[in-house]
Amino acid sequence: MPKDNWCIQKSTDEDNNMVFITANLGYRDYGFKAEFPWCLSVNMTIIDKNFNGHPTAPEALVLNQAEDLITAELEKVGVTHFVGRTTVNGSRVLYYFVADPDKANEALVPMTKTHQIREWEYRMEQDHQWLRVASFFDKNAQCL
Numbered sequence: 001m002p003k004d005n006w007c008i009q010k011s012t013d014e015d016n017n018m019v020f021i022t023a024n025l026g027y028r029d030y031g032f033k034a035e036f037p038w039c040l041s042v043n044m045t046i047i048d049k050n051f052n053g054h055p056t057a058p059e060a061l062v063l064n065q066a067e068d069l070i071t072a073e074l075e076k077v078g079v080t081h082f083v084g085r086t087t088v089n090g091s092r093v094l095y096y097f098v099a100d101p102d103k104a105n106e107a108l109v110p111m112t113k114t115h116q117i118r119e120w121e122y123r124m125e126q127d128h129q130w131l132r133v134a135s136f137f138d139k140n141a142q143c144l
Contacts, residue, residue, distance in 0.1 A: 001081070002026035007143035009136075013088055018052050023084035023136035036081055036097040039127035040104055042070055044092045044120040053089035063092050066118040070094065073111060077103040084136050095133050098124075 005025040013019050027033075044066060048059035055063055067085070074080040074096060081097040098104045101124045108122055125132075135141075 001079075002030050007141065009141050010144060011135075015089075017089040018054070019086055019088040020054065021084060021086050021136055021141075023133070023141075024082070025137060025141075027081065027083045027130075027133075028137040030081075033097070033130050034128055036079070036099050037126055037128040038098045038101045038104070038124055039130070039132045040074075040096040040098055040101075040122060040124045041132070042094040042096070042120050042122045044094070044118050046087075046090045046092060047118070049090055053091075054087055055092070062118055066116060066120065067092075067094055069117070070108070070111070070120070071096075073107040074098070074104060077107045080104075083130070083133050095136075097127075097130060 002024075003026050007023055007025050009021040009023065011019045011021060044063055046053065046055045046059060046063065048056045050056055071080070071082055078098065078100055083095050083097060085092055085094045104124060
């Protein structure tokens, strides 16, 4: 595991919405990406949001708690790399990379069948080169 090096970046999406990216820059040059070829993205709905769709302070605490619960369950079934998240216009997406998608499913499916503190859904796709999060590690990215 690389050393944590968290950075918050500000960007805009194709619809000119403000995007906050929270990324662990320790993964920028991580040499074992190919061993964790499955990108697991967890999309959470932001309920209590401000004018630009970003969470209010109390809502951010709820989202962070949900993130911690998901991360803890994934870590129980194997090595999980949480590389970062995006927050934009009513949605927060968490990005993990795992070696075994079946084990990740074993951890997450039971969670989806019980009440969660915030509604979420997930997708898992092969991404050997971690292209889904490449923009997180742009050499010109500026941390706030």
